[in-house]
Amino acid sequence: MITCDKFLNCAKRLLRNRSVREEDSRSAISRAYYSLYHRTLLTTKNRYSFDLIQTIEKHKKRRLTPTERRQLSSLDPDFLKKMNFHQLLPLALSKMGERTKAVSFKNYRDLRNQADYDLRKNFGKRDAITLVNSIETLFNQVAVL
Amino acid sequence: MPQLAFNPTEASNQETAINILTTTNVPAGTLTPTGYETEEISEPKSLKPKFLSSAVTSLEYPRIVETIPKYEISKEAEVFIFKQKKAVRYKKDLVTICDRIAEFLQKANIEAEISISLFQDPEYSDWVESKIIIGVNEKEFAKAYELYGNLLDYSLGKIRRKTIEKVVIAIAKR
Numbered sequence: 001m002i003t004c005d006k007f008l009n010c011a012k013r014l015l016r017n018r019s020v021r022e023e024d025s026r027s028a029i030s031r032a033y034y035s036l037y038h039r040t041l042l043t044t045k046n047r048y049s050f051d052l053i054q055t056i057e058k059h060k061k062r063r064l065t066p067t068e069r070r071q072l073s074s075l076d077p078d079f080l081k082k083m084n085f086h087q088l089l090p091l092a093l094s095k096m097g098e099r100t101k102a103v104s105f106k107n108y109r110d111l112r113n114q115a116d117y118d119l120r121k122n123f124g125k126r127d128a129i130t131l132v133n134s135i136e137t138l139f140n141q142v143a144v145l
Numbered sequence: 146m147p148q149l150a151f152n153p154t155e156a157s158n159q160e161t162a163i164n165i166l167t168t169t170n171v172p173a174g175t176l177t178p179t180g181y182e183t184e185e186i187s188e189p190k191s192l193k194p195k196f197l198s199s200a201v202t203s204l205e206y207p208r209i210v211e212t213i214p215k216y217e218i219s220k221e222a223e224v225f226i227f228k229q230k231k232a233v234r235y236k237k238d239l240v241t242i243c244d245r246i247a248e249f250l251q252k253a254n255i256e257a258e259i260s261i262s263l264f265q266d267p268e269y270s271d272w273v274e275s276k277i278i279i280g281v282n283e284k285e286f287a288k289a290y291e292l293y294g295n296l297l298d299y300s301l302g303k304i305r306r307k308t309i310e311k312v313v314i315a316i317a318k319r
Contacts, residue, residue, distance in 0.1 A: 084269045087272045094306055099304075100294060103314050110315055126287070130290045
């Protein structure tokens with residue numbers, strides 16, 4: 001089993017070389033985002049499950065079934081994908097009063113989308129380092145919530 | 146034939162009629178009698194500009210007040226904002242956030258262009274939000290990101306949670 005910080009270490013490792021190809025810069029941003037995603041998911045599920053469940057039920061406009069609660073507890077990947085936790089997590093952060101973190105999270109989601117889907121943009125090494133460092137800052141902040 | 150209320154041909158009224166004729170001096174085709182003083186009513190200065198859009202000053206047609214938009218908003222973003230509940234309030238919040246961002250960056254000596262467009266997630270098509278884009282020069286990109294957390298703290302204070310839940314704030318190179 002892998003831990004979320006390993007994704008962040010992978011992102012930094014990709015940018016460590018003297019010359020970094022653009023595909024490595026894009027991969028680094030993507031890995032860094034997913035380290036943040038998993039960190040936030042674990043923190044909210046373990047310590048703020050009430051807020052997380054309320055957020056899900058409010059957004060989906062219905063109560064979670066007992067099966068879904070078990071799937072949330074076990075972090076079932078199909079359940080997470082179906083519910084779109086990429087959108088639910090910043091909503092949960094906002095509900096918890098962490099508005100800056102919520103908006104930051106969405107920005108990094110947007111950057112990950114650009115890195116993976118928008119081939120027109122340029123992602124150089126320097127920008128990738130800036131972004132990975134910024135994501136790491138939020139990762140550490142979420143870890144101590 | 147209708148009877149005139151004041152008949153100038155009657156003897157008792159003739160002197161009055163002559164007086165009227167001598168005090169007025171209106172050559173044919175003239176709109177304004179020269180014997181009278183005319184006062185031009187100037188545009189009211191105390192009213193706010195929004196009231197002037199329907200105010201009619203003397204001899205003028207109603208003015209259409211054209212406001213220059215402060216921040217460029219894409220058509221897609223306009224449509225999205227319009228469809229939101231309490232759209233006016235939502236848009237006002239977005240402009241307030243933009244104003245604060247501009248203020249913060251000015252204090253930090255970072256030149257930026259702020260615009261509003263749309264965030265649409267490519268993997269979840271129903272996930273759409275307004276996106277405030279802070280366009281900075283390449284050399285200031287890293288500095289802007291160092292201040293990103295502080296910038297968000299400054300610009301999001303006391304903004305409604307409903308707005309926070311539907312806004313993305315991004316820094317981009319222009």
